[in-house]
Structure formats: C-alpha cells, structure tokens
Amino acid sequence: MRLLDLLRFSILALRRQRFRSAMLLTAVGLGVSAVVILTALGEGARGYVLGEFAYLGTDTVIMIPGRKETTGGMPPMTGVAAHAITLEEMEVLQRAVPGVTSLAPMVMGNGPVSYKSRERDSMVVGTTAAFFPLRKLEIAQGSGLPELALGEGKQVAVIGQKLKEALFDSGRAVGQWIRLRDYRFRVVGVLAGSGDSFGADLSEAIFIPVASAQAVFNVHGLFRVTLKVKENYQVEAVKSAIAKQMQALHNGELDVTIISPDAMLSTFDSILRVMTLGVAGIGAISLVVSGILVMNVTLMSVKQRTAEIGLLKALGAPSSQVRTLFLTEAGLIAAAGAVLGILVGHGVVLIGAKVYPGVPFATPAWALWASLALAIGTALLFAWLPAQQAADMEPVDALGKK
Amino acid sequence: MIEVSGVNKTFVLGDSTVHALADINLRIEQGEYVSVMGPSGSGKSTLLNMLGLLDRPDNGRYSLNGVDTQTLDENERARLRREQIGFVFQSYHLIARLTARENVEMPLMLAGVPAKERHEAVAGILEKLGIAKRADHLPNQLSGGERQRVAIGRSIVMKPALLLADEPTGNLDSRSGAEVTQILENLNREGITLLIVTHDNSMGDRARRRIRMVDGAVATDKTFEHVA
Numbered sequence: 001m002r003l004l005d006l007l008r009f010s011i012l013a014l015r016r017q018r019f020r021s022a023m024l025l026t027a028v029g030l031g032v033s034a035v036v037i038l039t040a041l042g043e044g045a046r047g048y049v050l051g052e053f054a055y056l057g058t059d060t061v062i063m064i065p066g067r068k069e070t071t072g073g074m075p076p077m078t079g080v081a082a083h084a085i086t087l088e089e090m091e092v093l094q095r096a097v098p099g100v101t102s103l104a105p106m107v108m109g110n111g112p113v114s115y116k117s118r119e120r121d122s123m124v125v126g127t128t129a130a131f132f133p134l135r136k137l138e139i140a141q142g143s144g145l146p147e148l149a150l151g152e153g154k155q156v157a158v159i160g161q162k163l164k165e166a167l168f169d170s171g172r173a174v175g176q177w178i179r180l181r182d183y184r185f186r187v188v189g190v191l192a193g194s195g196d197s198f199g200a201d202l203s204e205a206i207f208i209p210v211a212s213a214q215a216v217f218n219v220h221g222l223f224r225v226t227l228k229v230k231e232n233y234q235v236e237a238v239k240s241a242i243a244k245q246m247q248a249l250h251n252g253e254l255d256v257t258i259i260s261p262d263a264m265l266s267t268f269d270s271i272l273r274v275m276t277l278g279v280a281g282i283g284a285i286s287l288v289v290s291g292i293l294v295m296n297v298t299l300m301s302v303k304q305r306t307a308e309i310g311l312l313k314a315l316g317a318p319s320s321q322v323r324t325l326f327l328t329e330a331g332l333i334a335a336a337g338a339v340l341g342i343l344v345g346h347g348v349v350l351i352g353a354k355v356y357p358g359v360p361f362a363t364p365a366w367a368l369w370a371s372l373a374l375a376i377g378t379a380l381l382f383a384w385l386p387a388q389q390a391a392d393m394e395p396v397d398a399l400g401k402k
Numbered sequence: 403m404i405e406v407s408g409v410n411k412t413f414v415l416g417d418s419t420v421h422a423l424a425d426i427n428l429r430i431e432q433g434e435y436v437s438v439m440g441p442s443g444s445g446k447s448t449l450l451n452m453l454g455l456l457d458r459p460d461n462g463r464y465s466l467n468g469v470d471t472q473t474l475d476e477n478e479r480a481r482l483r484r485e486q487i488g489f490v491f492q493s494y495h496l497i498a499r500l501t502a503r504e505n506v507e508m509p510l511m512l513a514g515v516p517a518k519e520r521h522e523a524v525a526g527i528l529e530k531l532g533i534a535k536r537a538d539h540l541p542n543q544l545s546g547g548e549r550q551r552v553a554i555g556r557s558i559v560m561k562p563a564l565l566l567a568d569e570p571t572g573n574l575d576s577r578s579g580a581e582v583t584q585i586l587e588n589l590n591r592e593g594i595t596l597l598i599v600t601h602d603n604s605m606g607d608r609a610r611r612r613i614r615m616v617d618g619a620v621a622t623d624k625t626f627e628h629v630a
Contacts (some may be wrong), residue, residue: 001513009511013499018498314495315556316483316484317480318476318514319476319480321512395457
C-alpha cells in the first residue's frame with residue numbers, strides 16, 4: 001500500500017470516529033503540553049539562577065568567615081568563627097596577594113533609615129567603592145561611594161531606587177542628609193534599576209563605607225568579602241594564595257571559606273539540569289498514561305470494525321498490512337495531538353514569559369523533539385497489542401461479525 | 403483448476419460436533435458455472451469459505467490452479483486471495499466511508515497500485531457495470547442493486563480466475579436480483595469460474611452444474627447441457 005493511500009485511509013477512518021479521535025487528541029495534547037510547559041519552567045529557573053551568578057562574573061572570589069568541613073562535627077554558625085575576618089587583614093591581603101585587584105568587604109545589618117518624618121527599615125550594607133562595579137550595579141544619580149582607605153569612615157551613603165522613592169518621592173535625594181540609627185549620612189548617589197540580586201532586593205538597601213557600618217552596628221568582623229582576580233591570573237591559584245595568607249594571619253588555622261562563583265555556577269547548573277529532567281519526566285508520565293487511552297480506543301476500533309478487517313483480509317491484505325493500518329491511525333492521531341500540545345504549551349510559555357519578564361522561560365528544543373517522539377512512540381507501542389489482535393483474526397470469523 | 407479431495411471440517415457447538423464438511427471430493431474446471439444449493443446448515447457457505455481460503459479445512463487436500471493450499475502460511479494465502487479469487491457477499495461488505503469508486507479501487511490500493519493506474523482500471527469496470535454515474539456516491543446513497551454492483555466491481559478489479567458469490571441476490575428485490583445475476587453470468591461467459599452459493603432454486607437452476615449439499619456432504623452433482 002502506498003504511503004499516501006495509507007494516510008488517506010487512516011484519516012478517513014479517524015474522521016468517522018470523531019469523538020474518540022478528539023478524546024485522543026486532547027489526551028496526547030495535554031501530555032505534550034505538560035512536557036513543554038514543565039521543561040520551560042525548569043529551564044526558566046536554571047536560566048534565572050545562572051543569570052544571577054553571571055552578575056558576579058567569573059573572575060571574582062567570595063570569602064566568608066568560618067569553614068564548612070565535610071569531616072563531621074557541627075558546621076560553624078555565621079559570625080561565631082574562631083577568628084573573624086577583619087579590615088586590617090584585608091589591607092594585608094591587598095598588599096601581599098598579587099592576584100587581587102580590588103576587594104569589597106561587606107558588613108550587613110538592618111536599621112531604620114529616616115528623612116524628615118519618613119522612616120523605612122532597610123538593609124544596610126557597609127562596603128567600599130569597589131562593590132558597585134563588582135556587582136555590576138549602576139549609579140543613576142550622583143556618584144558611588146568615595147575611594148577611602150579601608151579603615152576610614154565617612155558620613156556618606158548610596159541608596160537604592162526604591163528606598164529613594166520611599167523617602168523622597170520624586171524629589172532630589174543627592175545632597176540631602178538622612179538618619180540611620182544615631183548617625184547622619186549625606187546621600188551621594190542613587191542606584192539604578194531594580195537591583196534584584198540573590199533574593200535580596202538591593203534597591204531597598206542603603207550603602208555606607210564599611211568602617212562607618214562597623215561603627216553603626218558596633219561589629220568588628222566582616223560578613224563577607226568579594227575579591228576581584230586580576231587579569232591573566234588563575235582564579236584557583238589566587239584562591240589558594242588568599243587561603244595561605246589568611247591561614248598565616250589566623251595563627252596557622254584555616255578558618256575561612258573561599259568560594260568561586262564559577263565553581264558554584266557549574267554545580268547549580270547540573271542540579272537544575274537534573275531538576276528540569278525531573279519535571280520533564282513528570283510530564284512524560286501523563287504522556288504514557290495517554291498511551292493507555294490509545295490502547296483502549298484502538299481496541300474499541302478493532303472490535304467495531306471486525307467486519308471491515310475480515311473484508312480487507314478477503315481482499316488479500318496480509319496480516320502485517322492490517323496491523324499497519326491500525327498503527328498508522330494511532331500514530332497519526334498521536335502526531336496531531338503532539339503538534340497541538342506543542343502549540344498550546346508554547347502559547348502558555350509565551351504568556352508566562354510576558355507575565356514574569358524576569359524569568360527566562362523557554363522550552364529547550366530537545367524537549368520538543370523528545371515529547372513528539374515519546375507521544376508517537378507510546379501510541380505505537382500501546383496500539384501494537386490491539387493492532388496485532390486485528391492482524392491475527394481469522395478472515396472467516398471476522399467477516400461473519402457485524 | 404480446483405481440486406478438492408478428502409476435505410473435512412467440524413465445529414464443536416456446545417457438546418455436539420457438527421460436520422460442516424464431510425469428505426468432500428470436487429473438481430471444477432476453469433470457466434465453469436457452478437451453483438451450490440442446500441438447506442441452511444448444510445455446509446455450503448463453509449465450502450465457499452474453504453474454497454476462498456478464508457477458512458482452513460481440518461484435513462484433506464485443496465489445490466487451486468496447481469498450488470497446494472494446505473501447506474501455505476497466512477501471508478501466502480492472502481496473496482492467492484488477492485490475485486486469484488474475487489468475493490461477492492450477501493451483505494455487500496462495502497466500506498461505508500469510501501465512495502463507490504474507492505470501494506472498487508480498494509484491492510488495487512492494498513496492492514500498492516498508483517492512483518492514476520487505479521482510476522484507469524476502475525473507470526472501465528464502473529462503466530461496464532452501469533454505475534459510472536454513481537461512482538462518487540457513498541454506499542448509503544446507493545440502492546441495494548447498485549451496492550451489489552459496486553461489490554462485484556471490487557471482486558473483479560484484480561482480474562481473478564475464480565469468483566465466489568455467497569447469496570449475491572439474497573438482499574435484493576427480484577428486478578435488481580435479476581440484473582446482478584445477469585452481470586455475474588456475463589462475467590462467466592468472459593471466462594471467469596463462477597461459483598454461486600444460494601438456497602434460491604430459481605437462481606441455482608440457472609447454472610450448468612448444480613451441486614446439492616446435505617449435512618456437509620455432496621448429495622448430488624449434476625451437469626446440464628441446456629440451461630433454462
């Protein structure tokens with residue numbers, strides 16, 4: 001039988017059983033669109049996280065106090081490390097480790113920020129001028145923090161866009177004095193953009209020189225230090241140079257953790273890849289379930305068209321041809337359902353991307369092909385049994401049935 | 403061309419065994435016109451199914467055009483049906499979703515003949531059977547006589563040597579029945595071997611050779627020189 005005739009014959013048969021065809025189309029379509037949508041979600045999450053890491057760049061290293069050991073025992077809580085990381089040590093690092101261009105120490109806290117009668121509880125970040133280029137934050141108005149010696153405090157602040165709006169509305173912020181706890185700071189700059197970074201909304205934060213933050217919160221140790229690696233230096237080599245230096249400063253004890261975002265990036269990437277596969281698998285289950293429907297519908301079709309099967313055999317159709325006819329019907333409806341599912345799934349993904357512009361929803365090409373192949377493959381697999389039943393019928397028995 | 407010897411076929415119905423075919427020996431030459439008559443349950447339809455390779459005998463020998471059929475597998479039997487045997491059924495067995503033309507084309511389509519050649523082959527047959535004008539109608543838009551003519555068209559489109567008809571006029575009024583009979587006899591005159599199973603004596607008596615079956619066995623087998 002020619003392919004064109006085969007397809008035409010199958011389509012005519014499918015059109016005769018409109019309701020059943022529509023049911024199959026819906027089931028397969030739902031399964032495929034589930035795969036399309038779920039993988040888009042997974043890929044969106046992965047893209048989102050990777051994008052966050054990309055902000056840090058691959059040439060930075062983060063140092064936090066305390067050390068996470070994998071050899072057992074309680075992990076140290078933040079801030080209770082035997083030795084805090086101090087600003088003086090950072091001065092040593094800057095001088096002694098040749099691979100470090102700039103470093104941005106951080107002291108974090110929360111406090112009420114007020115201007116005239118308005119007050120807002122804000123995240124306070126004590127840092128240096130180097131912080132802004134390191135985190136790729138842009139200044140919309142005024143300037144960043146001034147270049148100061150690490151230990152030098154100054155009554156100046158950079159504020160995020162949302163904080164600025166909360167305190168000043170559309171008025172001018174740069175040059176105004178604001179109050180943080182018992183200290184007064186002059187606003188020298190306003191951040192641009194939303195500044196969403198690692199779950200913390202930096203647009204609601206206030207940035208002050210690190211020494212000033214230590215005074216405000218009365219702390220000595222640093223919360224975290226971001227270091228930029230010089231060009232032509234190996235990140236790993238610089239990492240171990242920093243570790244060695246810190247060990248020397250801490251009386252031979254290595255009690256800091258040094259992370260390179262690059263290494264974390266690949267870890268997260270592989271975790272999220274597995275997650276995408278996992279949710280794709282959940283979608284695939286619904287496709288396999290639709291295969292059971294395919295089997296039922298084909299079984300019904302075979303029972304109902306027994307006389308036709310008998311006729312085909314009387315006209316000289318070999319068993320394999322009878323089987324092919326029923327498999328083609330199942331395969332065709334699965335293919336149509338898959339295409340429908342891909343279109344619907346794509347539509348939903350596009351709408352999702354419109355509603356949440358921050359998350360890069362996109363169905364990977366492999367998911368499209370895999371769901372199409374799985375839909376058709378499942379349909380053929382599940383239709384095989386009833387199709388073989390049709391093929392195995394004795395012509396005289398089949399003809400006699402109405 | 404047809405040689406049947408020592409063929410038996412039994413069915414088990416409940417706890418009784420029915421001898422549908424009991425030691426049948428038969429020889430039918432190419433171009434013969436044979437009617438098989440008998441009361442219902444006499445095994446005449448089973449004989450037709452067996453000759454049409456739709457059914458297998460329990461034992462015995464059946465050779466069609468020199469081919470021993472009892473050793474063939476199902477695919478080879480299908481090929482013989484396709485190439486050498488045409489069937490006409492009482493209930494037509496047309497495919498409802500296909501037009502008259504497509505129903506006639508069906509065997510050619512299954513055999514993989516290209517559409518253009520199919521159309522040429524079918525056009526002549528539709529013309530000859532007087533249903534050319536109804537070619538694009540669906541079976542449910544046709545009268546009984548027309549449907550049976552479509553079925554006959556389908557049975558001869560592969561130019562078989564043997565035409566097996568099971569009560570071909572059973573569902574028809576006398577006028578369309580006579581027309582269908584006329585068509586079948588014309589085909590026989592052109593050389594096809596025609597075997598008609600019927601319980602209608604007036605139809606059976608038109609054949610030169612008349613076989614009467616009783617309880618699965620051939621009771622009488624007479625050949626007449628002159629036909630009424």
